[in-house]
Amino acid sequence: MTATTNAPASTRRDNVLLRFLRNPLGAIGLAIVLLVVLGAVLAPVLAPFGVTTADIANPFADPGGDHLLGTDSSGRDTWSRLLWASQLTLASAVLCAVVAIAIGLPSGLIAGYFGGPFDGVSSWSANALMSLPAIIVLLSVRSAVGPSVWVTMIVFGILLSPGYYRLTRTAVQSVRNELYVDAARVSGLSDARIISRHIISVVRAPIIIQTALIAGVAIAIQSGLEFLGLGNPSEPTWGAMLSEGFRNIYISPTLLLWPALAIGLTVGAFVLIGNALRDALEDLPKVRASRKATAAVAASGMTAGSLSGTASIAVEPEIAPTVSISTSSDPLPGVGELPAGDHLLEVRDLEIGYPAPDGGLTKVVQGVSFSIDRGEVLSIVGESGSGKSQTAFAVLGLLPSSARIVGGSIVIDDIQTVDTAAERILQKKVAPLRGRRISYIPQEPMSNLDPNYTIGHQLARPMVKLLGISRSEAKRRAIELLERVGIADPQRTFDSYPNEISGGMAQRVLIAGAVSCEPDLIIADEPTTALDVTVQAEVLDLLRRMRDELGVAILLVTHNFGVVADIADRVAVMQRGRLVEEGPVREILRDPRHPYTRTLLGSMLTGREPLTKLTEETTR
Numbered sequence: 334m335t336a337t338t339n340a341p342a343s344t345r346r347d348n349v350l351l352r353f354l355r356n357p358l359g360a361i362g363l364a365i366v367l368l369v370v371l372g373a374v375l376a377p378v379l380a381p382f383g384v385t386t387a388d389i390a391n392p393f394a395d396p397g398g399d400h401l402l403g404t405d406s407s408g409r410d411t412w413s414r415l416l417w418a419s420q421l422t423l424a425s426a427v428l429c430a431v432v433a434i435a436i437g438l439p440s441g442l443i444a445g446y447f448g449g450p451f452d453g454v455s456s457w458s459a460n461a462l463m464s465l466p467a468i469i470v471l472l473s474v475r476s477a478v479g480p481s482v483w484v485t486m487i488v489f490g491i492l493l494s495p496g497y498y499r500l501t502r503t504a505v506q507s508v509r510n511e512l513y514v515d516a517a518r519v520s521g522l523s524d525a526r527i528i529s530r531h532i533i534s535v536v537r538a539p540i541i542i543q544t545a546l547i548a549g550v551a552i553a554i555q556s557g558l559e560f561l562g563l564g565n566p567s568e569p570t571w572g573a574m575l576s577e578g579f580r581n582i583y584i585s586p587t588l589l590l591w592p593a594l595a596i597g598l599t600v601g602a603f604v605l606i607g608n609a610l611r612d613a614l615e616d617l618p619k620v621r622a623s624r625k626a627t628a629a630v631a632a633s634g635m636t637a638g639s640l641s642g643t644a645s646i647a648v649e650p651e652i653a654p655t656v657s658i659s660t661s662s663d664p665l666p667g668v669g670e671l672p673a674g675d676h677l678l679e680v681r682d683l684e685i686g687y688p689a690p691d692g693g694l695t696k697v698v699q700g701v702s703f704s705i706d707r708g709e710v711l712s713i714v715g716e717s718g719s720g721k722s723q724t725a726f727a728v729l730g731l732l733p734s735s736a737r738i739v740g741g742s743i744v745i746d747d748i749q750t751v752d753t754a755a756e757r758i759l760q761k762k763v764a765p766l767r768g769r770r771i772s773y774i775p776q777e778p779m780s781n782l783d784p785n786y787t788i789g790h791q792l793a794r795p796m797v798k799l800l801g802i803s804r805s806e807a808k809r810r811a812i813e814l815l816e817r818v819g820i821a822d823p824q825r826t827f828d829s830y831p832n833e834i835s836g837g838m839a840q841r842v843l844i845a846g847a848v849s850c851e852p853d854l855i856i857a858d859e860p861t862t863a864l865d866v867t868v869q870a871e872v873l874d875l876l877r878r879m880r881d882e883l884g885v886a887i888l889l890v891t892h893n894f895g896v897v898a899d900i901a902d903r904v905a906v907m908q909r910g911r912l913v914e915e916g917p918v919r920e921i922l923r924d925p926r927h928p929y930t931r932t933l934l935g936s937m938l939t940g941r942e943p944l945t946k947l948t949e950e951t952t953r
């Protein structure tokens with residue numbers, strides 16, 4: 334667990350810029366490009382002669398006098414032409430990069446994020462484009478449409494677009510299943526917003542680096558074509574000047590030197606910038622993003638931590654807890670007494686299946702029924718693979734696309750979210766509830782925070798979007814929430830990036846995020862598993878306080894009876910996709926009826942005698 338809570342809050346962009354500027358090669362590259370851009374922009378002021386003004390009486394003049402860098406074969410001023418040519422050369426490089434990005438970036442984003450047929454078609458097209466020999470294509474285009482720098486650069490941009498496509502697609506694929514992207518979905522963000530907020534940030538740096546390099550390549554290729562005499566002779570470019578200098582190398586060798594220097598220095602400068610940017614970004618502290626679950630720690634026997642701070646969050650009226658749970662195959666007492674629609678969440682006879690390799694269906698959740706009201710904690714407990722998470726994700730509407738709801742219903746505050754005919758969750762119904770009415774606390778806090786944004790940004794954004802409040806109000810509430818969840822220095826944490834806080838703090842941040850939009854129901858999936866025992870106690874205490882103070886209902890998924898005993902009002906025990914026993918926690922702990930519940934309870938050590946005398950003997 335990283336514990337750098339005392340580290341000063343820093344802005345990542347400033348860090349990248351500083352690292353970049355501290356790299357002497359990067360700074361030199363930037364200075365050269367800035368000088369060239371300045372020269373191009375100020376050409377009308379700096380150039381003493383027009384682009385075609387010729388001093389016919391003075392061809393091949395040596396540098397000096399009226400002509401700083403001499404004149405060419407027609408008596409045109411070399412310095413002036415270099416300045417004028419820089420405009421066209423730079424503009425053509427920009428055009429090439431813009432075309433390549435405009436095609437490669439969006440197609441890579443869509444293909445990487447959504448996959449499917451678009452991914453297949455676009456990948457095939459990218460491969461086809463990459464297989465074309467660029468120079469042959471450019472020469473063919475030139476002979477077809479004539480010598481135009483702009484057309485050449487547009488075509489070259491199209492030929493370079495697969496590079497951007499592949500870069501973007503690969504980067505997006507590597508993060509689209511990250512937990513923080515799932516968390517963004519849970520918080521109610523649309524795909525467009527997730528892409529613009531969380532996905533684009535991943536590809537931004539490689540795109541900038543690639544663009545620096547592509548700009549250099551575009552200048553080199555464009556100059557090369559002009560040098561070969563394939564450009565438009567009426568347009569001044571460095572390549573055309575290079576060609577002129579090469580033809581007259583024995584008469585005036587410096588004529589070749591100036592455009593060669595301009596091209597070489599500018600292309601080299603872009604390469605230096607690209608490399609320095611890459612180094613600056615690679616030096617950034619690595620963010621922990623382990624997706625593996627850590628081993629479960631027994632939560633029984635923990636001491637409750639303390640909470641500090643206050644916040645002014647709207648509180649739902651607390652309603653006396655009532656929960657009842659059953660399986661359809663083995664109905665439990667009380668199930669029939671629940672009138673439909675009276676509960677905050679009501680799950681009835683839920684059956685979830687996945688297509689099996691033999692063409693059949695493997696049911697992973699079977700006949701599960703339960704309900705939950707505001708202000709109560711219902712814990713679903715069971716061994717790994719018993720169907721706890723599948724049940725919870727069905728309520729959230731976040732099952733994989735291959736999942737089929739083969740039976741049953743889920744009603745959230747009178748809204749039916751299952752389309753039984755289509756065997757699917759009705760996303761139109763459940764998506765508006767996510768983040769606003771139902772929130773989610775995940776198992777691995779670090780992986781659920783986007784490493785590219787500060788904690789404050791990630792807390793405040795959903796509030797701005799879902800509650801419609803101003804940014805300053807969202808910031809104020811976020812800091813209050815951080816204080817409320819027991820974070821000692823809320824302002825510093827607000828400004829920190831996820832890698833600058835500890836795992837326990839990250840879980841507190843996620844709990845703050847879960848209650849930030851004033852939900853009715855929090856689904857917490859093993860919220861303490863990845864934390865050490867002391868922090869587990871504090872997090873459970875925090876959840877209990879949230880329930881008491883906000884009247885929010887909590888559906889707690891766990892495999893740990895210690896956690897159940899600590900926080901839940903009622904417990905439902907799941908085994909192999911079915912609920913096998915349910916009831917008030919005290920009753921179940923005191924008198925478990927189902928053998929599986931007894932086995933689970935038997936695995937707890939707290940309050941039991943050691944199995945051998947070893948402990949006693951060794952401590953004497």
Ligand SMILES: Nc1ncnc2c1ncn2[C@@H]1O[C@H](COP(=O)(O)OP(=O)(O)OP(=O)(O)O)[C@@H](O)[C@H]1O
Binds near residue numbers: 687719722724
């Ligand atoms: N995409 C899927 N395709 C097929 N089967 C799946 C899929 N996702 C989950 N399952 C199966 O569903 C069953 C229940 O999984 P679930 O994740 O709900 O278990 P769990 O009780 O939450 O376990 P854990 O505590 O380990 O997360 C498991 O047998 C699992 O293999």
